[in-house]
Amino acid sequence: MxxxxxxxxxxxxxYLIGKISSGTLSRDIESKLTNWFxxxxxxxxxxxxxxxxxxxxxxxxxxxxxxxxxxxxxxxGKSTLLKILSRVTTPTKxxxxxxxxxxxxxxxxxxxxxxxxxxxxIFLNGAILGMKKHEIKRNFDEIVDFxxxxxxxxxxxxxxxxxxxxxxxxxxxxxxxxxxxxVDEVLAVGxxxxxxxxxxxxxxxxxxxxxxxLFVSHNMQSIQSLCSKALLLNKGKMQGFGAVPEMISKYLxxxxxxxxxxxRTDRKGDGKVKVISVHFIxxxxxxxxxxxxVGMDLIIEIELxxxxxxxxxxxxxxxxxxxxxxxxxxxxxxxxxxxxxxxFPNGNWSQKIHINKLPLVMGKYFFTxxxxxxxxxxxxxxxxxxxxxxxxxxxxxxxxxxxxxxxNIYTDFQFI
Amino acid sequence: xxxxxxxxxxxxxxxxxLNIDFxxxxxxxxxxxxxxxxxxxxxxxxxxxxxxxxxxxxxxxMFVFAFVFGKIGNISTNNLxxxxxxxxxxxxxxxxxxxxxxxxxxxxxxxxxxxxxYFPRIILxxxxxxSSMVRFFIQQFLFVIILIIYSFNGFxxxxxxxxxxxxxxxxxMAALGQGIGLIISSLTTKYRDLALLVNFGVQLLxxxxxVAYPLSAAxxxxxxxxxxxxxxxILETFRYSFLxxxxxxxxxxxxxxxxxxVIFLLGIxxxxxxxxxxxxxx
Numbered sequence: 001m002x003x004x005x006x007x008x009x010x011x012x013x014x015y016l017i018g019k020i021s022s023g024t025l026s027r028d029i030e031s032k033l034t035n036w037f038x039x040x041x042x043x044x045x046x047x048x049x050x051x052x053x054x055x056x057x058x059x060x061x062x063x064x065x066x067x068x069x070x071x072x073x074x075x076x077g078k079s080t081l082l083k084i085l086s087r088v089t090t091p092t093k094x095x096x097x098x099x100x101x102x103x104x105x106x107x108x109x110x111x112x113x114x115x116x117x118x119x120x121x122i123f124l125n126g127a128i129l130g131m132k133k134h135e136i137k138r139n140f141d142e143i144v145d146f147x148x149x150x151x152x153x154x155x156x157x158x159x160x161x162x163x164x165x166x167x168x169x170x171x172x173x174x175x176x177x178x179x180x181x182x183v184d185e186v187l188a189v190g191x192x193x194x195x196x197x198x199x200x201x202x203x204x205x206x207x208x209x210x211x212x213x214l215f216v217s218h219n220m221q222s223i224q225s226l227c228s229k230a231l232l233l234n235k236g237k238m239q240g241f242g243a244v245p246e247m248i249s250k251y252l253x254x255x256x257x258x259x260x261x262x263x264r265t266d267r268k269g270d271g272k273v274k275v276i277s278v279h280f281i282x283x284x285x286x287x288x289x290x291x292x293x294v295g296m297d298l299i300i301e302i303e304l305x306x307x308x309x310x311x312x313x314x315x316x317x318x319x320x321x322x323x324x325x326x327x328x329x330x331x332x333x334x335x336x337x338x339x340x341x342x343x344f345p346n347g348n349w350s351q352k353i354h355i356n357k358l359p360l361v362m363g364k365y366f367f368t369x370x371x372x373x374x375x376x377x378x379x380x381x382x383x384x385x386x387x388x389x390x391x392x393x394x395x396x397x398x399x400x401x402x403x404x405x406x407x408n409i410y411t412d413f414q415f416i
Numbered sequence: 417x418x419x420x421x422x423x424x425x426x427x428x429x430x431x432x433x434l435n436i437d438f439x440x441x442x443x444x445x446x447x448x449x450x451x452x453x454x455x456x457x458x459x460x461x462x463x464x465x466x467x468x469x470x471x472x473x474x475x476x477x478m479f480v481f482a483f484v485f486g487k488i489g490n491i492s493t494n495n496l497x498x499x500x501x502x503x504x505x506x507x508x509x510x511x512x513x514x515x516x517x518x519x520x521x522x523x524x525x526x527x528x529x530x531x532x533x534y535f536p537r538i539i540l541x542x543x544x545x546x547s548s549m550v551r552f553f554i555q556q557f558l559f560v561i562i563l564i565i566y567s568f569n570g571f572x573x574x575x576x577x578x579x580x581x582x583x584x585x586x587x588x589m590a591a592l593g594q595g596i597g598l599i600i601s602s603l604t605t606k607y608r609d610l611a612l613l614v615n616f617g618v619q620l621l622x623x624x625x626x627v628a629y630p631l632s633a634a635x636x637x638x639x640x641x642x643x644x645x646x647x648x649x650i651l652e653t654f655r656y657s658f659l660x661x662x663x664x665x666x667x668x669x670x671x672x673x674x675x676x677x678v679i680f681l682l683g684i685x686x687x688x689x690x691x692x693x694x695x696x697x698x
Contacts, residue, residue: 088534111533133446
């Protein structure tokens with residue numbers, strides 16, 4: 001049984017919104033005096049201000065060597081929790097107990113001084129992050145090696161390119177020797193190669209070296225590959241704590257504030273052809289469905305309405321698919337496939353699209369609808385509707401997920 | 417609850433009136449030294465003349481003082497050669513003023529650092545006092561050289577036993593500058609208007625003590641008020657120990673020490689109150 005590394009008990013944090021201070025000394029003294037004479041207690045003054053809880057009653061416990069992913073929407077309280085754990089700010093209520101040294105990485109390169117050389121900054125930054133001088137000395141060669149800037153190690157960092165700067169900064173942080181490491185989404189820096197290197201390093205820290213890691217990210221893939229547990233925050237409250245896949249699907253579900261198409265006010269286009277609604281049909285059962293899984297045969301049915309549309313014009317219907325980070329994955333369009341659509345009357349009609357073996361990896365995707373003819377946009381709805389694709393069964397019944405960082409599209413291949 | 421034997425540290429919501437953990441601050445002594453080094457190295461790396469500035473600044477000020485106060489104002493220097501009279505005052509005041517000014521902006525200057533990473537906050541203002549001390553020592557060295565040159569040319573130095581008080585004087589100046597600076601910096605996180613006052617105030621304060629004139633030259637009815645300024649005792653004792661001129665009194669030194677201690681503690685307490693959640697108000 002591994003020992004507890006970190007125990008968080010009823011952690012809450014509130015901010016006062018309203019007039020805490022007028023900002024100038026004289027007016028503050030004045031209001032303090034009036035409060036005294038009118039015999040109001042400090043409590044009354046506090047009550048007049050609005051108290052906002054950015055974190056409320058957070059409880060969890062981590063064993064040594066566990067890696068916790070903290071997920072939640074922006075404003076869910078992730079950063080506040082990290083700040084409290086890193087001792088940058090204090091909790092309003094609650095206690096945190098811990099064993100071992102704790103180091104936090106809320107930013108890479110904190111305290112770097114532009115005038116100092118790379119070498120000097122390694123020592124300064126390392127010490128700021130809580131390393132002892134002899135620890136930095138011991139790891140110095142490895143840090144320089146990892147960063148790949150050995151040629152410029154005695155150059156002031158102000159002459160570094162931003163890439164070199166970030167690499168050096170992360171290299172220092174990656175060699176922290178604390179038992180508990182807190183990492184914010186600092187990995188979202190540098191080029192793809194370096195990001196991969198960072199993720200690998202993070203993995204070896206938590207898995208290989210048996211250190212406890214707390215990791216905040218919006219990237220569900222890195223959470224999934226790095227973490228053994230997840231904490232889901234929503235509006236400052238704990239929505240769940242437990243197994244990673246469970247928490248991620250919970251997060252993706254409640255992430256949904258889906259506006260129905262007819263209530264969307266940000267549609268573009270002249271409206272001569274408009275999307276009324278979109279349905280999904282499982283091609284195997286020929287039933288409407290809202291469950292999507294990798295490798296399924298899917299039919300998308302788009303209901304449309306056209307008014308005053310010149311039927312001689314060639315209509316183009318496109319569906320753009322983006323992942324949850326807004327990256328466009330692919331485009332389904334009759335213009336791409338070179339198909340002309342069947343003639344249709346003015347009024348309501350529907351168009352079906354058949355997708356063979358849905359090749360997208362598990363996750364959430366957004367469909368953007370685009371309808372045009374002869375260069376005129378009729379209807380254009382960005383991220384019109386989301387779908388959640390579950391369970392990886394692309395290559396038969398064997399469940400084989402693509403490894404992290406290896407893309408998000410399956411290829412229909414066979415080894416022959 | 418964890419077993420008490422296993423648990424290394426606790427983050428608590430409530431804190432005492434003085435929550436500076438000096439033991440964990442000691443753990444960060446490497447960082448403390450690196451901060452001092454950074455301040456010093458970064459200062460001369462950015463300049464063309466480099467460390468030469470440490471000498472130029474007091475010498476130029478000395479000439480200006482000698483011209484304005486000595487020649488035009490005809491203010492006595494207790495029969496001392498003008499450079500020997502003005503230099504110690506300028507050097508000490510520079511150090512004191514720098515401690516105040518740099519400490520008074522410690523939260524503002526390091527807001528980013530403070531919002532991203534934890535270390536015992538107190539080591540940052542402490543490091544300021546010590547990195548400024550390096551400059552003080554270099555300038556002090558300049559003063560001693562000039563003193564030696566003068567004594568070769570027949571000036572009698574009158575160095576006496578009070579010279580042993582020099583470390584005490586230095587500590588008093590450091591603590592006083594630190595205390596005042598921390599009080600200002602703690603208040604300026606909430607009240608910005610104080611920050612505007614600091615530069616101006618420190619300049620004015622210089623004239624309320626014996627930097628540019630000896631205490632003996634002050635009008636009788638003002639002497640009491642001038643002596644109230646703790647820097648007066650420090651400056652007078654400093655001059656007395658090297659030059660034998662100035663007023664040295666044990667009671668004034670005790671008064672100054674007590675006042676300094678009070679201001680220093682007040683500064684530390686205010687700082688410890690503000691540092692724990694100033695990030696939320698910035």
